[in-house]
Amino acid sequence: MYGQAPGRIENCQVAVFLTYATCTGYAVLDRALYLPQSWAGDPDRRDEAGVPEDVHCRTKPVLAQRLITDALDAGNPARWVAGDEVYGNDPKLRKALETHSVGYVLAISCSHRVTTATGKIRADILAAGLPKRAWQPRSASDGAKGPRIYDWAWIEIAGDDDKHTTGCRWLLVRRNQHSGELAFYRSWAPGPVTLAQLVKVAGRRWSIEENFQTAKGLTGLDQHQVRHWRSWHRWTLLAMLAYAFLSILAAGQRELERPSDGLIAFTRHEIRHLYAVLIQPAHTIRHRLHWSTWRRRHQHRARTSHYQRRSQLTP
Incomplete structure (x- = not known):
């Protein structure tokens, strides 16, 4: 495949990844390689890249729906799904999640139209009429420098096809406390939930995106140099397995050994670093563990300082 970069065209692959x-x-958990129509309809390109005959052009929401359905059918429990505008603007994906009784908080564009008691209206126009009392400051998640606090509001909406469909629906609106910039989400749950719950689900997107970037850096998820369908799937599978291995070790270590005062818990970065020096030892194990402890203590001090500064700046 080819992607357009500033002033040039480069090779690239576009894929949908499912993160748990x-x-x-x-x-x-899974991934699906996107095949554009320009490739799907070109027999020579398909043969050269080894694309299977039963693979056709599918949109990213269609690929996401397949990945989510496969994961649910395999017995992976999930209460919520979060995603960006590409997925939030797709009604078929939203309907599929509702059919599986899986709640969602999906980003949508400002021009997205939602159904209210008075008819369909753009999300940004609906948000513009919110009174001051409708906004509540909430922390969506903890960042590297402290809680991510925004103003949030929610508005009950109806389904696109039937106002009497099951479940509860809301338009969730996020406002930056400094710039006033707005972001919009379509939300659904099988039953009543609190605003705090929806905000936490929306905040998972930041954590998921950060961890996705971590997978690229730690296990080379995006460092493949391949041009064949099978090779791409093999490489990403190995990278996903390596990342899962680090995640399991980090989670297990936190359960077995609570970090002492002044130290952060073992992270995937730290575990990978220790494995790297064990494979190619340049110093004794005691020396490496000493530097590991120093890094964790330094990171704890830095995080504590950032959180204290953020709490002082928060109104």
Whole structure:
């Protein structure tokens, strides 16, 4: 495949990844390589890249729906799904999640139209009429420099096809406390939930995206140099397995050995670093563990300082 970069065209692959997030860790469960129509309809390109005959052009929401359905059918429990605008704007994906009784908080564009008691209206226009009392400051997640606090509001909406469909629906709106910039989400749950719950699910997207970037850096998820369909799937599978291995070790270590005062818990970065020096030892194990402890203590001090500064700046 080819992607357009500033002033040039480069080789690239576009894929949909399914990340599983819990309170103890993250893992990449599955992936699907996107095949554009320009490739799907070109027999020569398909043969050269080894694309199977039964693979056709599918949109990213269609690929995501397949990945989620496969994961649920395999017995992976999930209460919520989060995603960006590409997925939030797709009604078929939202309907599939509702059919499986899986709640969602999916980003949508400002021009996305939602159904209210008075008819369909753009999300940004609906948000513009919110009174001051509708906004509540909430922390969506903890960042590297402290809680990510925004103003949030929610508005009850109806389904696109039937106002009497099951479940509860909301338009969730996020406002930056400094710039006033707005972000919008379509939300659904099988039953009543609190605003705090929806905000936490929306905040999972940041954590998932950060962990996805971590997988690229730690296990080379995006460092493949391949041009064949099978090779791409083999490489990403190995990278996903390696990332899951680090996640399991980090979660297990936190359960077995609580970090002492002044130290952060073992992270995937730290575990990978220790494995790297064990494979190619340049110093004694005691020396390496000493530096590991020093790094964890330094990171704890830095995080504590950032959180204290953020709490002082928060109104």
